[in-house]
Amino acid sequence: MPPVRNRPVTVSGPPVHEAGGVLTIDLAALVANWRELKRLAKPAECAAVVKADGYGLGLEPVARALAQAGCRTFFVAHLSEGRRLRARDPASAIYVLNGLLPGTAPIYAECNLRPVLGSIPELNEWIAFRESSGWRGGAALHVDTGMNRLGLTLREAAALAERRPEARAGIDLVMSHFAVSEDPTHPLNARQMGLFRELRELFPNVRGSLANSSGIFLGPDARHDLVRPGVALYGANPTPGHTNPMRPVVRLDARIVQVRTVPEGETVGYGAAWTAQRPTRIAVVSVGYADGFLRSAGATDKRREGADATVKGKRCLIAGRISMDLLAIDVTDVPGEPPRRGDMVALLDKDIGVDQLADRAGTIAYEILTSLGRRYARVYREE
Ligand SMILES: *Cc1c(COP(=O)(O)O)cnc(C)c1O
Numbered sequence: 429m430p431p432v433r434n435r436p437v438t439v440s441g442p443p444v445h446e447a448g449g450v451l452t453i454d455l456a457a458l459v460a461n462w463r464e465l466k467r468l469a470k471p472a473e474c475a476a477v478v479k480a481d482g483y484g485l486g487l488e489p490v491a492r493a494l495a496q497a498g499c500r501t502f503f504v505a506h507l508s509e510g511r512r513l514r515a516r517d518p519a520s521a522i523y524v525l526n527g528l529l530p531g532t533a534p535i536y537a538e539c540n541l542r543p544v545l546g547s548i549p550e551l552n553e554w555i556a557f558r559e560s561s562g563w564r565g566g567a568a569l570h571v572d573t574g575m576n577r578l579g580l581t582l583r584e585a586a587a588l589a590e591r592r593p594e595a596r597a598g599i600d601l602v603m604s605h606f607a608v609s610e611d612p613t614h615p616l617n618a619r620q621m622g623l624f625r626e627l628r629e630l631f632p633n634v635r636g637s638l639a640n641s642s643g644i645f646l647g648p649d650a651r652h653d654l655v656r657p658g659v660a661l662y663g664a665n666p667t668p669g670h671t672n673p674m675r676p677v678v679r680l681d682a683r684i685v686q687v688r689t690v691p692e693g694e695t696v697g698y699g700a701a702w703t704a705q706r707p708t709r710i711a712v713v714s715v716g717y718a719d720g721f722l723r724s725a726g727a728t729d730k731r732r733e734g735a736d737a738t739v740k741g742k743r744c745l746i747a748g749r750i751s752m753d754l755l756a757i758d759v760t761d762v763p764g765e766p767p768r769r770g771d772m773v774a775l776l777d778k779d780i781g782v783d784q785l786a787d788r789a790g791t792i793a794y795e796i797l798t799s800l801g802r803r804y805a806r807v808y809r810e811e
Contacts, residue, residue, distance in 0.1 A: 439489060440806045447805035448714030448753070449682045450772070453485050455493040456811045457675040458661055462494055464673065465657045469644050472651040477640070477658030478513065479505035479525060484720075484800040485662060485678065488516055489808050494661075495520060503544075503656055507532055510541040523568050523601070527578065533557035537565060544603065546570040546578035551588075555597050566600035569593070569631075573604040573623040574616050582623060589630035601654065602631050609642035609650070610668050621649050628652070641666040664793035665783050672781070678797070680776035680804070682715040682737075685754070686769055696756050697748030701728040708747070709760045711739065711767050715775065716753040719801030725789035726750045735788040738774040739767055 444450055466474035476499050477483075482490030491502060491513055501521045504510045510524045521542060528536070528543040528550040534557070536543055545551045545567050554567055572579030580588070593599055604624050608614045621638070628636045636652035641660035643650045645667050657666075665672035690696055690704045717723040726749050727734030734746045737757045747758045759767050767773070776785060782793040789796070 702748035720799030
């Protein structure tokens with residue numbers, strides 16, 4: 429069900445009043461983030477990476493909002509994701525990052541998808557398919573410049589360039605991927621940019637793409653013809669250590685199931701890992717690690733700094749181990765009327781961002797976003 433303009437609409441999950449958690453996705457902020465990255469990247473084209481179900485926020489609503497804003501090129505990781513996107517979007521260019529799995533070339537033609545070819549066997553299989561089928565659709569060529577994950581070696585690319593594969597394989601994009609663009613001081617960035625420039629000279633008539641979200645902030649030498657932001661669209665900070673230039677996109681509210689008082693010296697939760705240092709009022713909330721709220725985000729006696737929650741405007745600490753379906757919040761210091769059963773608390777809001785939660789859980793915003801649970805009610809806001 430497509431969201432209706434100007435009205436928040438629940439598009440998936442249980443009804444809001446039954447849900448343990450309510451995930452609100454601000455599509456206007458998503459679009460504003462895309463526009464900001466597009467402005468920065470100019471004159472390069474700004475694509476959007478919507479792999480892993482739009483980084484956990486929902487492939488269809490995310491891609492639809494971006495396409496309406498003018499995004500014309502999308503990247504997914506899996507063929508199945510490309511197929512899903514194509515079903516809703518007949519026009520955009522859709523590249524499949526994980527490449528061509530054996531025997532799947534006909535599906536690329538059927539769905540008008542472009543494989544990102546990352547090895548010589550993939551390239552050969554694609555060329556053979558194009559020659560036998562007459563399919564004329566495009567593909568990207570992925571060349572490794574230092575990530576050592578996917579992509580041809582530069583030596584392979586140079587040998588290949590002499591045989592001009594553009595025509596036979598329909599190569600319309602050469603790309604590579606940064607390994608550490610979030611750290612602009614790392615010497616690998618300059619090395620990758622230099623190697624990518626050499627690569628472009630081998631394929632002078634093909635468009636080039638190097639930058640992910642953080643790569644866009646490395647300056648004009650990183651941007652080439654097309655940039656491929658993912659995580660920054662969804663509100664994570666592409667410039668760690670500096671103010672986040674992106675708007676938050678995700679908000680997570682969770683329901684209080686009960687409020688109880690724990691005497692000083694008693695422990696809260698599994699493992700008896702968090703001890704009350706004073707008589708403590710605890711709000712137990714209906715979200716847990718089965719909802720993707722990582723178990724490592726809870727505070728313990730050994731590590732008092734867990735994730736935060738906002739309860740009636742007050743920042744509170746998540747106390748003890750996070751359970752599968754529940755977590756506990758120390759709400760002792762909430763001023764005024766104590767919180768009550770049925771009240772909502774915020775686990776992600778404009779102050780508690782995905783980067784901060786990731787930091788407290790010992791991970792990165794990418795993992796927080798792509799772990800967001802399936803039991804939440806999801807509300808998509810268009811403005
Ligand atoms: C995931 C991915 C991106 C997007 O990266 P972000 O850091 O999320 O912006 C770009 N290019 C490739 C090849 C990727 O795998």
